[in-house]
Amino acid sequence: MIVTRFAPSPNGSLHLGHAVSAVIAHDLAKNTGGRFLLRIEDIDGARSRPELADEFRADLRWLGLEWGEVAAQSSRLAAYDAAAEHLKSAGLLYPCQCTRADIKAAATQFGPEGPVYPGTCKGADIDLSAPVAWRIDVDAAVKRTGDLEWVDQLAGAQNAQPQELGDVVLMRKDAPASYHLAATIDDAADGVSLVTRGRDLFAATHIHRLLQALLDLPVPQWHHHHLLLDEDGRKLAKRRNSPSLADMRESGADGAKIASDIRLGCFPIGMSLQED
Template sequence: MVTTRFAPSPNGSLHLGHAFAALVAHDLAREAGGRFLLRIEDIDGARSRPELAEEFRADLAWLGLEWAEVAPQSARLADYAAAADRLRAEGLLYPCTCTRAQIAASARETGPEGPVYPGTCRGRGAPAPGVPVAWRLDVAAALARTGPLEWVDALAGPQRADPARLGDVVLVRKNEPASYHLAATLDDAADGVSLVTRGRDLFAATHVHRLLQALLGLPVPRWHHHPLLIDDATGTKLAKRRNSPSLADRRHAGEDGAALAAALRGHRFPAGISLGQRLHRGT
């Protein structure tokens, strides 16, 4: 059975890009007679606002979606800690004290997620007691253990896993229980997600997630990296930090959620989408 999920973080209201992502996940599951899950990713420190989870549910219902809700990330902290402990015990994690500014200044190359960490702290050992650390995955050591890996995207086809292009990614943040890479990989396995749907901007992250699945003995899903909605005015993807118009505002203004969903569904699988401001104007 196909199981998909929509996993928003309650650090800002949902916008059209989120609606598009939720519709893709929902419809792919329903077309296959499967399950569509809602998971709240609420471990973003002080930025997480619990009251937004109820707003998200109202937005999805307004779009006409039906879902089963699973445990939020805040209820899974023990699972993240156990996985990190396992990788640490196997010598695959090392502590890092570097700041973003230090990494940007010392990076020798830029990858899909920005400056690639040059391995400054690899092999240094434990820092002084009380010094905040992040825990990074030693990707070279991990790949030496797993050997070559592959994964399949429904739109782009078979892929050879290449996690090294992102460098030694953080799996446990300095002030948070887990990074996106570790938490999302564990959550999808625990929830039985068999088709991971998300935007093309996260395509590169999947190379890391495939490596984590191999290291932790997790099932391997298929992926579907869909196009992104683009703001016609700026040429950039819709984002919370750019104050893209929220679904809640549209809903409270009396806009027809079913009609909006139908408009988004009409543009689900093209090579590229440029609909942000046009849909914002209600055309």
Template sequence: MTVTRFAPSPNGSLHLGHAYAAIVAHDRAREGQGRFQLRIEDIDGTRSRAELADEFRADLEWLGLEWEEVPAQSTRLASYDAAARNLLERGLLYPCTCTRAEIEALEPHLGPDGLVYPGTCKGRELDIGKPLALRFDVGKAMAEVGDIWWEDELAGRMRADPREAGDVVIVRKDSPASYHLAATLDDAADGVTLVTRGQDLFYATNVHRLLQALLGLPVPRWHHHGLLMDADGKKLSKSRHSPSLADRRRAGEDGLALAEEMRQGRFPAGITLAST
């Protein structure tokens, strides 16, 4: 049985890119006579707004999707803390006080997910008065697990190598867990067997596969679909204020028809599906 999930963060309204991601996850579950889950990722500090979760449910219903709701991330903090302590006690995490500005000043190289942290705080005596994050010692972790693999429905069998992204944050300064740790633990807890998400998260999957190996978690399959782009060739995003599903719904647009059009590869004017 195929179990998929759609896991939005309530820090802004959903847009067409979210709709496409939800439709892909929903339809893959239905094809596998399985379950499509909704999980609210609500640990983004003060940016999380509880009222947006209700808006998300209305948007999914408008698109004609049916789901099973699982516990929100804010109910799972103990599991994140336990996993982080496990990794920390094994010497696989290290504290980091660097700000983004400080990292940019070091002129680090760019990886697939942005700036690659150069390991400045590794083995360094830190100012304990500063807010700190916990970073993943990826090299040490890879040495512990050896070769590991993951399976993508579109790309095939992949050897996990998260070193391209550097020592990513596992526990943020302002949050009990980063996306990498929380999503990996949640997918295991919810019995997700197929993780569907955009190709912009392809390299993050390497980090998640490594966490699964270290923490003894089950290994799902993955499906990294294309991304919706606007007329400027930019990925639709909350930060770019892409038009919301809620606005379309309130304006009387037919959500069922919109969903069916997207399934057929037809999108509103100015929107295209890109494979990278």
């Protein structure tokens, strides 16, 4: 049975790009008799606004979607801590005090997600009395796991290349865990068999596959769908105040028709799906 999920963060209202992702995940499960789950990823510090979770549920109902809800991330902090401690005890995490500005200034390589961390703090004597992030030593981790593969339903079989992203943060200074660690643990805990998300997260899957091997977690398949772009060719984003589903819903728009249009590939003027 296929189990998919939609996992928004309550740091801003949902927009049409989220609707695309939710409809795709919903239909991939429902059309095969599977389950579509909603998970609220609410560990983004002060940016998380609990009241938005109810708004998200109203948006999904308005689109005509049905779901089962699983535990929010804020209830799983102990699981993230346990995973991090396991990796620390294996010698695979190291503390880092670098800021984003430090990394940008020192980086000599650039990967799919921007500047690759240059390893400034690896092996350094770091003061643990001050807030630090914990990074995974990717080279050491890959030596432990050996070659890994993962499968995307659209792009096919992939050789995992976590080195492309460098030593990413797993435990943040300002939040209990990074997206990489939290989402990987959550998907395993929720029994997700098909991780459905946008193609902007395709590269992150290399790290997630590595974590699954290190933490002995089940390996799902992935479905990285195209992104909805605005008239300037940019993906829709909360930070750019892309039109929200809540505003559309409250203005009287027909959510079921919008979901139907998404299935047909029909979008508002100026919006289109990402081209290959």
